[in-house]
Amino acid sequence: MEQQDSPPLLELKHVTKIYGGGFLNSENRTVAVNDASFIIQEDQPRIVTIAGESGSGKTTMTRMLLGSVTPTHGEMYYRGKDYRKLNRRERRQFQLEVQPIFQDPFESYNPFYKVDHVLHAPIKNFKLAESKADRDRMVVESLQMVGLQPDETLGRFPHQLSGGQRQRIMVARALLLKPRVILADEPVSMVDASLRATILDSIQNLNRDLGITVIYITHDLTTAFQISDDILIMYRGNVVEYGDVAKVIHNPQHAYTQLLIDSIPQPDPDNRWGEIVRATGTEMVGTGRQTDIFGIDAEGERSYEEVEPNHFVLRGGIEMDDRRAGEHTPAEPLQPDSMNPVSNPSLLR
Numbered sequence: 001m002e003q004q005d006s007p008p009l010l011e012l013k014h015v016t017k018i019y020g021g022g023f024l025n026s027e028n029r030t031v032a033v034n035d036a037s038f039i040i041q042e043d044q045p046r047i048v049t050i051a052g053e054s055g056s057g058k059t060t061m062t063r064m065l066l067g068s069v070t071p072t073h074g075e076m077y078y079r080g081k082d083y084r085k086l087n088r089r090e091r092r093q094f095q096l097e098v099q100p101i102f103q104d105p106f107e108s109y110n111p112f113y114k115v116d117h118v119l120h121a122p123i124k125n126f127k128l129a130e131s132k133a134d135r136d137r138m139v140v141e142s143l144q145m146v147g148l149q150p151d152e153t154l155g156r157f158p159h160q161l162s163g164g165q166r167q168r169i170m171v172a173r174a175l176l177l178k179p180r181v182i183l184a185d186e187p188v189s190m191v192d193a194s195l196r197a198t199i200l201d202s203i204q205n206l207n208r209d210l211g212i213t214v215i216y217i218t219h220d221l222t223t224a225f226q227i228s229d230d231i232l233i234m235y236r237g238n239v240v241e242y243g244d245v246a247k248v249i250h251n252p253q254h255a256y257t258q259l260l261i262d263s264i265p266q267p268d269p270d271n272r273w274g275e276i277v278r279a280t281g282t283e284m285v286g287t288g289r290q291t292d293i294f295g296i297d298a299e300g301e302r303s304y305e306e307v308e309p310n311h312f313v314l315r316g317g318i319e320m321d322d323r324r325a326g327e328h329t330p331a332e333p334l335q336p337d338s339m340n341p342v343s344n345p346s347l348l349r
């Protein structure tokens with residue numbers, strides 16, 4: 001029998017999110033995401049990076065993908081289903097299948113709760129266990145999946161564990177729900193280099209060993225290039241370019257992407273970008289926010305052109321003045337932002 005192509009994992013059509021700005025209050029209006037359209041296929045489990053400077057709309061995008069923020073305009077589909085039309089059962093299934101991971105959620109939990117509490121909570125919420133024994137077995141399995149010894153972690157308080165152990169517990173927590181998709185918003189932005197490597201490693205393992213699609217949100221092109229299959233570049237709420245990470249990085253088509261890549265310090269101009277960033281671990285620096293080099297035509301006709309297979313670039317919407325781009329001075333290095341769900345307990349389910 002002819003097999004119908006399965007729908008994409010995620011599909012966004014002209015998605016816009018505007019904060020504030022009521023009828024009489026256009027001054028406080030922020031277009032956090034502006035007319036974004038893209039598809040994440042499910043033919044193979046991928047790691048997809050959403051990259052952009054602080055304020056570019058990454059967390060808003062993440063929250064919309066998680067279903068915790070509703071777009072102002074546009075349509076979103078999860079495995080072919082319109083987000084707005086999920087019934088109760090489908091909604092619950094969605095909340096199991098699409099999981100955020102948090103950098104250190106113990107910050108948002110009562111410090112007098114033991115580690116066990118963090119793992120028991122989702123099991124209870126989603127009624128995943130038949131019995132106490134069943135629950136305990138699930139907890140032990142999920143800890144082992146992330147390489148933790150149950151007897152070294154259970155029964156302990158968060159402050160008795162290392163940062164790396166705590167982070168793995170968060171991954172274990174997500175795994176309890178057997179997700180299809182994991183969204184990790186800036187999971188390594190506040191950690192030192194060795195822990196960063198560990199976390200990136202565990203993200204790759206989730207993808208390779210468990211077949212989970214990972215959406216990795218970062219302002220750091222270096223780690224994006226290292227771990228992802230696909231990348232989506234955001235600038236001031238606009239998805240300006242997306243597709244295969246090697247194609248986007250080695251053959252950037254949008255002026256903004258080109259500027260980002262150019263603004264990564266290059267110790268040896270003969271080196272290729274990939275080698276340089278691996279060597280230096282440089283973070284991407286800001287551009288547009290503090291300068292005025294990109295004129296935005298928010299109302300303009302826009303579309304994405306597929307310049308080569310799996311490589312799309314925004315046409316229209318944003319024009320860049322090349323002459324003034326030369327005068328651009330990088331902003332300060334980016335900081336983790338307050339909108340990160342890591343520090344926002346309201347996103348914890």
Ligand SMILES: Nc1ncnc2c1ncn2[C@@H]1O[C@H](COP(=O)(O)OP(=O)(O)O)[C@@H](O)[C@H]1O
Nearest residue numbers: 019030032053054055056057058059060337339
């Ligand atoms: N709840 C909110 N209310 C008002 N403005 C918001 C809210 N969340 C985000 N914004 C604004 O939307 C823009 C994008 O923010 P965000 O999605 O957090 O970007 P990023 O995660 O890339 O730093 C910023 O200008 C931010 O100030």
Ligand SMILES: [Mg+2]
Nearest residue numbers: 059337339340
């Ligand atoms: Mg953010």
